[in-house]
Amino acid sequence: MAVGLEHFLILSAVLFAIGLYGVLAKRNAVVILMSIEIMLTAVNITMVAFSRYSHVISGQVFVIFIMVVAAAEAAVGLALIIAIYRSRKTVDAEKFDLMKW
Amino acid sequence: MIFAIILLPLFSFLVISFVLRPFFNNRPQLSAYTTICAIVGSLILSIWALIAVNGAENHVLTSTSYQWLAIGDTVINIGITMDSLAAIMVVTVSTISLLVQIYSIGYMKGDGGFARYFAFMSLFTASMLGLVLADNLLFLFLFWEGVGLCSYLLIGFWFHKPEAARAAMKAFVVTRLGDFGFLVAIIFLYVKTGTFDIGELHELALAGVLGGSTLTLAAIGIFSGAVGKSGQFPLHTWLPDAMEGPTPVSALIHAATMVTAGVYLVARMFPMIASSLTAITVVAIIGGFTAIFAATMGLVATDIKRVLAYSTISQLGYMMLGLGAVGIGYASGHLDGHHALTLGVAVAIFHLFTHAFFKSLLFLGSGSTSHATGTFDMRKMGGLRKVQPWTYVTFVIGSLSLAGIWPLAGFWSKEGILHEAHAYTPVLFWLAMITVFMTAFYMFRAVFLTFHGEYRGGKEGSHSHGLHESPKIIIIPLVILAIFAVIAGWLPVGDFLGADVHFSFFGALTSWLAWVSLSFGIAGILLAYIIYVRKLLSAKSIGQSLGPVYTLLIRKYFFDELYERLFVMRFLVDGIFAAFQWVDTYIVDGSVNGIATITVAGGKVMRRLETGQLQVYGLAIFIGILAIVAFLFIFS
Amino acid sequence: MMGLDIAFWVLAVVSVGAALAVVLMRDIFRAALFLVLCFFTVAGIYITLSADFLAGAQVLIYVGAIGVLIIFAIMLTRESRRGSPSGRLRLPALLIGLLFLVTMVFVVVSTDWHVIAELPTEPTTTAIAQALFSGEDGFVLAFEIAAALLLAAIIGAIVLVREK
Numbered sequence: 001m002a003v004g005l006e007h008f009l010i011l012s013a014v015l016f017a018i019g020l021y022g023v024l025a026k027r028n029a030v031v032i033l034m035s036i037e038i039m040l041t042a043v044n045i046t047m048v049a050f051s052r053y054s055h056v057i058s059g060q061v062f063v064i065f066i067m068v069v070a071a072a073e074a075a076v077g078l079a080l081i082i083a084i085y086r087s088r089k090t091v092d093a094e095k096f097d098l099m100k101w
Numbered sequence: 102m103i104f105a106i107i108l109l110p111l112f113s114f115l116v117i118s119f120v121l122r123p124f125f126n127n128r129p130q131l132s133a134y135t136t137i138c139a140i141v142g143s144l145i146l147s148i149w150a151l152i153a154v155n156g157a158e159n160h161v162l163t164s165t166s167y168q169w170l171a172i173g174d175t176v177i178n179i180g181i182t183m184d185s186l187a188a189i190m191v192v193t194v195s196t197i198s199l200l201v202q203i204y205s206i207g208y209m210k211g212d213g214g215f216a217r218y219f220a221f222m223s224l225f226t227a228s229m230l231g232l233v234l235a236d237n238l239l240f241l242f243l244f245w246e247g248v249g250l251c252s253y254l255l256i257g258f259w260f261h262k263p264e265a266a267r268a269a270m271k272a273f274v275v276t277r278l279g280d281f282g283f284l285v286a287i288i289f290l291y292v293k294t295g296t297f298d299i300g301e302l303h304e305l306a307l308a309g310v311l312g313g314s315t316l317t318l319a320a321i322g323i324f325s326g327a328v329g330k331s332g333q334f335p336l337h338t339w340l341p342d343a344m345e346g347p348t349p350v351s352a353l354i355h356a357a358t359m360v361t362a363g364v365y366l367v368a369r370m371f372p373m374i375a376s377s378l379t380a381i382t383v384v385a386i387i388g389g390f391t392a393i394f395a396a397t398m399g400l401v402a403t404d405i406k407r408v409l410a411y412s413t414i415s416q417l418g419y420m421m422l423g424l425g426a427v428g429i430g431y432a433s434g435h436l437d438g439h440h441a442l443t444l445g446v447a448v449a450i451f452h453l454f455t456h457a458f459f460k461s462l463l464f465l466g467s468g469s470t471s472h473a474t475g476t477f478d479m480r481k482m483g484g485l486r487k488v489q490p491w492t493y494v495t496f497v498i499g500s501l502s503l504a505g506i507w508p509l510a511g512f513w514s515k516e517g518i519l520h521e522a523h524a525y526t527p528v529l530f531w532l533a534m535i536t537v538f539m540t541a542f543y544m545f546r547a548v549f550l551t552f553h554g555e556y557r558g559g560k561e562g563s564h565s566h567g568l569h570e571s572p573k574i575i576i577i578p579l580v581i582l583a584i585f586a587v588i589a590g591w592l593p594v595g596d597f598l599g600a601d602v603h604f605s606f607f608g609a610l611t612s613w614l615a616w617v618s619l620s621f622g623i624a625g626i627l628l629a630y631i632i633y634v635r636k637l638l639s640a641k642s643i644g645q646s647l648g649p650v651y652t653l654l655i656r657k658y659f660f661d662e663l664y665e666r667l668f669v670m671r672f673l674v675d676g677i678f679a680a681f682q683w684v685d686t687y688i689v690d691g692s693v694n695g696i697a698t699i700t701v702a703g704g705k706v707m708r709r710l711e712t713g714q715l716q717v718y719g720l721a722i723f724i725g726i727l728a729i730v731a732f733l734f735i736f737s
Numbered sequence: 738m739m740g741l742d743i744a745f746w747v748l749a750v751v752s753v754g755a756a757l758a759v760v761l762m763r764d765i766f767r768a769a770l771f772l773v774l775c776f777f778t779v780a781g782i783y784i785t786l787s788a789d790f791l792a793g794a795q796v797l798i799y800v801g802a803i804g805v806l807i808i809f810a811i812m813l814t815r816e817s818r819r820g821s822p823s824g825r826l827r828l829p830a831l832l833i834g835l836l837f838l839v840t841m842v843f844v845v846v847s848t849d850w851h852v853i854a855e856l857p858t859e860p861t862t863t864a865i866a867q868a869l870f871s872g873e874d875g876f877v878l879a880f881e882i883a884a885a886l887l888l889a890a891i892i893g894a895i896v897l898v899r900e901k
Contacts, residue, residue, distance in 0.1 A: 003745045005852050006845050011749050013841035015756055017834040022760035024720050024830035028821045030810050034772050038756050041779050052786040053852040057864040060788055061876055067798050068883045072890035074803045078810040079894035085814040097713030720826055723833050730840060
C-alpha cells in the first residue's frame with residue numbers, strides 16, 4: 001500500500017504513546033527525560049509530514065524551533081537532575097514527594 | 102380605674118422585688134406593710150366596685166377593652182369585665198388575701214425569706230385578681246399561668262427542703278396537663294370563631310352558631326384546665342403534696358383562691374359549657390366523683406393539713422357538681438335559659454364564697470396549732486383546747502360550717518348544691534350525701550385528735566417555752582374569718598348573682614332535704630365522737646378489719662404510684678423519651694457527625710492524589726485531556 | 738514509489754522498536770543507546786519526507802548534543818542497583834497510552850485529508866532560510882527569542898550545576 005500522510009501520522013502517534021508511557025511509568029528521572037525527547041520527536045514527525053503533504057514550509061520552520069526548545073529543555077532538565085542527585089543521592093522520581101499532603 | 106385593683110398588688114410586687122429586697126434588706130417588715138397597703142387598696146376598690154355593680158343595670162359595669170397586639174388579622178385585647186360574678190370574686194380574694202397577709206406577719210416572723218414571701222404573695226394576689234376580671238380567654242390565660250407560677254414559687258418556698266421542691270414541681274407539672282387542654286381549647290375556639298372575647302363566645306354558643314362537637318371539645322378542653330387547677334380527679338395528686346408550703350400559702354392559694362380559679366372558669370364560661378350536654382355531664386360526674394373520692398382519703402390522713410387538702414378537693418368537687426347539675430338541667434331542657442345559667446353560677450359561687458372563709462379559717466387554725474406544737478401530725482397533738490382556746494373555738498366553728506350545720510354559712514351553700522343535685526343528678530346526689538357524712542366525720546376526727554384528750558407530743562414535741570396560745574396577730578384573722586364563717590351564708594349572694602334564691606332563715610328547716618343532710622352530718626360528728634373521744638370503738642380495730650380498704654385509702658388509691666412510676670417512669674421516660682433520645686443521638690447527632698465523618702473520610706481519600714510525585718500529576722493531566730477529547734467528540 | 742515505501746516501513750519499525758526498548762529496558766545505558774538509534778531512524782524518516790535540512794539538524798542536535806548529554810547525565814547519576822525500574826503507575830499509564838493511541842488513530846483515519854501527493858522538488862534549506870529571516874511573513878522574532886531562550890538555558894544549566 002502506498003505510504004500516505006496517515007501512515008506518518010500514525011507512526012507519530014505510536015511514538016508519542018510510547019513516550020507517554022515512559023514519562024508516566026518509569027522511576028528513573030533520566031529515563032523520564034528520554035521519554036520526553038521521544039514525545040517531542042514524534043511531534044516533529046507530524047509537523048514535517050504536514051509540511052511535506054501540503055507543500056508549505058512553515059511546518060519545517062516550526063520543527064526547528066521545537067528542536068531548539070527541546071535542546072534547551074534537555075540541558076536544563078539534566079542539570080536539574082544532576083543537582084538533585086548531588087543533594088539526594090537518588091534520581092528515583094517516586095522519592096521526590098516534598099509536595100505531599 | 103378598675104385596672105387599679107390588679108395593678109396595686111402588682112406594683113407592690115415590683116417595689117418589693119426591685120427596691121425593698123435589694124436596698125432595704127435589713128428591714129423585711131417593709132415588704133409586709135407594702136403588700137398589706139396594696140391589698141387594702143384593692144379591697145377598698147373591690148368593695149366600691151361591688152356597690153357600683155349592685156346599683157348598675159343588669160349588675161354589670163360597662164367594660165372597656167384596649168387593643169394590646171394586632172398581628173395581621175389577629176387582634177388581642179386587654180379588657181375587664183366587672184359584673185356581679187367578678188365583683189364577688191374580687192371582694193373574696195382581696196378579703197382573704199388581706200387576712201392571710203396579716204396572719205403571715207406573725208406566722209413567717211423570723212424566716213429568712215420574709216420579703217420574698219410577700220413579694221410572691223403580692224404577685225399572686227395580682228394574678229388572681231386579674232384572672233377573675235379578664236374579659237377574654239387569652240388575657241385570662243395569662244393570669245391563669247401567673248397563679249400557677251406563684252403557686253409553684255410558694256409551695257417550694259422553702260426550696261432547700263427536697264420534699265417542698267418536689268411538691269412544687271409536681272404541682273406545676275400536673276396542673277400543666279390541665280393547662281394544656283385549656284390552651285388547646287382557647288386556640289381551637291379562636292380558629293373556629295375568630296374571637297377570644299368571652300362575651301362574644303357566649304353569644305355564639307347561645308345562638309347555636311357554636312355547637313355540636315366543636316363546642317363539646319372546646320368545653321371539655323376548658324374544663325380540663327379547671328380540673329388541673331382545682332385538683333379534680335384525675336389531676337388531684339398535686340394538692341395534698343402542696344401542703345409542703347407555708348400554712349398561710351395553703352390557706353390562701355390552696356383553699357380559697359387559686360384552686361377556686363377552676364370553679365370560677367367553669368362559672369364564667371357556664372353559658373358555653375352548659376350548652377353542650379356532654380361537656381356539662383362530664384363536669385357533673387367528675388365533680389361528684391371527686392367529692393366522694395377525696396373524702397375517702399381524708400378519712401385516714403394523719404397530717405392535719407392533708408385532711409384539709411382532701412377536704413378542699415372534695416368541696417371543689419361539690420362546686421363542680423353544682424354547676425354540672427344545673428347545667429344538665431339546662432341542657433336537657435328542664436330549666437329555662439337565663440334562669441338556669443344564673444342559677445348554676447349562683448349555686449357554685451355561693452359555696453365558693455362560704456368555703457373560702459371557713460376553709461382558710463381551718464388552715465390558719467392548723468397553722469396556729471403548729472405554731473405551738475411544731476408539727477402537723479395529729480398523732481403527736483391532743484388536748485390543745487385547754488392551751489389554745491381561741492384557736493379551738495374558731496376551728497370548731499369552721500368545722501361545723503364545713504359540715505353544713507344550720508345556721509352556719511356552710512349549711513346554706515351546701516343546701517343549694519344538694520338541692521340542684523337532687524333535682525338533676527340523683528345518683529350523684531346520694532354520693533354527695535355520703536360525702537356529707539364523711540366530711541363531718543373526718544373534720545371532727547381532726548378536731549378531737551388535735552384538741553381533745555391528752556397531749557401526745559411529749560417533751561420534745563412542744564415549743565421551747567411550753568404550749569401556749571398564738572400571738573394576737575395570728576388570732577385576730579382567725580376571729581374575723583370565724584365571724585364570716587357564721588354569717589356569710591346569710592348574705593344575699595345568690596340574689597346578687599341574679600338567681601332567684603329564696604332565703605328564709607328558719608324556713609330552710611322545713612325542707613326534708615335539709616333534714617337529711619343535717620342528719621348525715623350529725624351522724625358523722627357522732628361517730629367521730631364515739632371513736633375518738635369516748636373510745637367506745639377503736640379506730641385501730643376498724644382499720645385492721647377493713648385492712649385492704651385501709652391500705653387503699655392510706656396509699657391514696659395508689660394514684661401517685663400509677664402516675665409517677667408507671668406512667669412517667671416506665672411509659673414516658675423509658676419509652677417515649679428514650680426513643681426521642683435515641684433519635685437525637687443516632688439520627689440527629691448521627692447525621693451531623695456523619696457528615697463530618699464523611700467529609701473527613703472523603704478528605705482522606707482525596708489526599709491520596711496529592712502524592713507530590715510528578716508522574717501522578719502528569720497522569721491526571723492526561724486523563725483530563727482524554728476526557729475533554731471524548732466529551733468534545735461525543736457532543737460534536 | 739516503492740523504494741520510499743520500503744524505506745518508510747523499515748525505518749518505522751526500527752524507530753518504534755527502539756522507542757520501546759528505551760522505555761522497557763532495565764539497563765539505562767542500553768536504553769540511552771537505543772534512544773540514539775531512535776533518533777537516527779527518525780532522521781531517516783525526515784529524508785523520506787523530503788526534509789533534508791531537518792534530517793541533518795536532527796542528527797546534529799539530537800544525536801550529537803542531546804544524546805551525549807543524556808549519556809553524561811546517566812553516568813553522573815548512577816545509582817548502584819537501581820537501573821530503570823517501572824513505577825507503580827504502570828497499568829494506568831499503559832491504559833492511558835493505549836487510549837490515546839486509539840483516539841489518535843481513529844481521528845487520523847476518519848479525517849479526510851487534502852493532500853498533495855507529489856514530492857516537493859526544491860531543496861528545503863533555502864526555503865527554510867527564507868521563511869525564517871524574511872521580515873513581513875517570516876519568523877525573525879521567533880528566531881531571536883529562540884536565541885535568547887538558548888542563552889537563558891545555558892546560564893541556567895551552569896548555575897544549577899555549579900559547585901558551591
